[in-house]
Each structure stands twice: as C-alpha cells, then as structure tokens.
Amino acid sequence: DIVMTQSPLSLPVTPGEPASISCKSSQSLLHSNGYNYLDWYLQRPGQSPQLLIYLGSNRASGVPDRFSGSGSGTDFTLKISRVETEDVGVYYCIQTLQIPYTFGQGTKLEIK
Amino acid sequence: QVQLVQSGAEMKKPGASVKVSCKASGYTFTNYAIHWVRQAPGQRLEWVGWINTDNGAPKYSQKFQDRVTITTDASASTAYMELNSLKSEDTAAYYCARRSSAFDFWGQGTLVTVSS
Numbered sequence: 104d105i106v107m108t109q110s111p112l113s114l115p116v117t118p119g120e121p122a123s124i125s126c127k128s129s130q131s132l133l134h135s136n137g138y139n140y141l142d143w144y145l146q147r148p149g150q151s152p153q154l155l156i157y158l159g160s161n162r163a164s165g166v167p168d169r170f171s172g173s174g175s176g177t178d179f180t181l182k183i184s185r186v187e188t189e190d191v192g193v194y195y196c197i198q199t200l201q202i203p204y205t206f207g208q209g210t211k212l213e214i215k
Numbered sequence: 216q217v218q219l220v221q222s223g224a225e226m227k228k229p230g231a232s233v234k235v236s237c238k239a240s241g242y243t244f245t246n247y248a249i250h251w252v253r254q255a256p257g258q259r260l261e262w263v264g265w266i267n268t269d270n271g272a273p274k275y276s277q278k279f280q281d282r283v284t285i286t287t288d289a290s291a292s293t294a295y296m297e298l299n300s301l302k303s304e305d306t307a308a309y310y311c312a313r314r315s316s317a318f319d320f321w322g323q324g325t326l327v328t329v330s331s
Binding site for chain 1: 277
C-alpha cells in the first residue's frame with residue numbers, strides 16, 4: 104500500500120497569516136497521463152470531509168482562492184495564503200492512484 | 216442540489232453485521248461511483264471500497280475483502296455497505312462519497328458502535 108505522511112500534525116496559525124501543509128507519498132503519484140493523483144480535504148469539527156484540491160493542484164468548485172495545491176511525484180503542499188477562522192479543522196491528503204486509496208494522518212489547524 | 220443521505224446510527228454486538236444505506240438525490244445516480252470511507256475515533260480516514268453504480272461492480276480494500284459487501288439499488292438511487300463479523304475495532308463513522316475527479320459530495324456519516 105502507498106503510505107502517505109503529512110507534516111506538521113498540528114498547526115497553530117494567527118488569522119491573516121499564511122499556512123503550509125506537506126504531504127509525502129511512499130511512491131510516485133504521477134500517472135502516465137500527466138496527472139498527480141493527490142487530493143486535499145478539510146474536515147471541520149463535527150462535519151464530513153469536504154474537497155478542497157483535486158489532482159494535485161485543481162481547486163474544487165466554491166473553494167476560496169486563498170487555498171492552493173502544488174507538487175508532483177512524491178512531494179505535495181497545500182498552502183493557505185491568509186488563514187481565516189473558518190479554516191479550522193483537520194486537513195487530509197489522499198492518494199487515488201492505486202487501490203487501496205490511502206490518507207495521510209491529518210494536520211490539525213487551529214487558530215492562535 | 217446533490218445530496219447523499221445516510222441511514223442512522225447503529226449499535227451492534229461483536230460478531231453481528233451492519234448494513235448502512237446512502238440515498239443519492241439531485242443527480243443521475245448511475246453516472247458517478249460511490250465510495251465508502253470510515254473514521255475510527257481519533258484515527259485517520261480509511262478507504263473501505265467502491266462500487267460502479269452503472270454496472271454494480273464493487274472493489275474492496277484487501278483489509279475488508281472478506282467481511283464487506285457494497286451493493287446498489289439503482290431504482291432507488293441508493294448504495295449500501297454491509298460489514299460482517301463486527302469487532303470492537305470497527306467502531307467508527309462510516310461515510311459514503313460520490314466520486315467524479317475526486318470525492319466531491321459526502322454523506323453525513325453513520326456512527327456504528329460495536330460493543331458487548
């Protein structure tokens with residue numbers, strides 16, 4: 104199985120400041136079609152996960168443009184340009200290149 | 216609007232089975248796959264399996280291969296996940312999710328508690 108490793112696991116951030124989360128995979132997620140099969144989700148407290156970024160760098164419909172995804176192969180990053188209070192929750196990366204799909208451990212973003 | 220509405224919380228004894236439903240609305244059910252993901256307390260999300268809602272073909276994580284069955288009733292726009300031989304470690308919230316390029320819509324989750 105592909106192992107997904109996120110860092111940091113806890114991320115205290117002051118509102119208005121940027122934030123960055125790293126996700127590394129044990130195997131390359133770059134498909135021969137040129138897409139990286141890596142998505143990002145936010146799970147707010149008490150809610151279901153919601154899609155933020157798909158195929159490495161594509162922002163999902165309705166997601167604010169302060170969220171961006173980058174990276175290729177085995178190293179990926181989710182960036183929030185200016186954190187807002189509504190961004191609190193746990194962020195997960197997931198690889199969907201190979202079954203079983205596997206998630207990272209999650210990064211808990213909290214407001215300082 | 217797209218919605219996935221799951222069945223209610225379940226409490227089961229070890230060794231029993233549970234069947235969770237996921238009713239879709241707001242789109243053509245057979246145009247999108249349905250996946251199942253679970254989350255045990257304090258743990259990361261874990262992928263269970265998926266079903267091609269057009270032809271009914273399922274695919275499971277090897278971890279659950281011998282205990283899980285995912286089915287659909289296309290006439291009712293509903294997917295089901297049945298987990299057998301329940302153990303205390305199966306206590307978790309179970310989510311269904313629609314997949315297009317990613318899991319773009321999720322159900323509200325169904326809490327399954329396994330306890331003697």
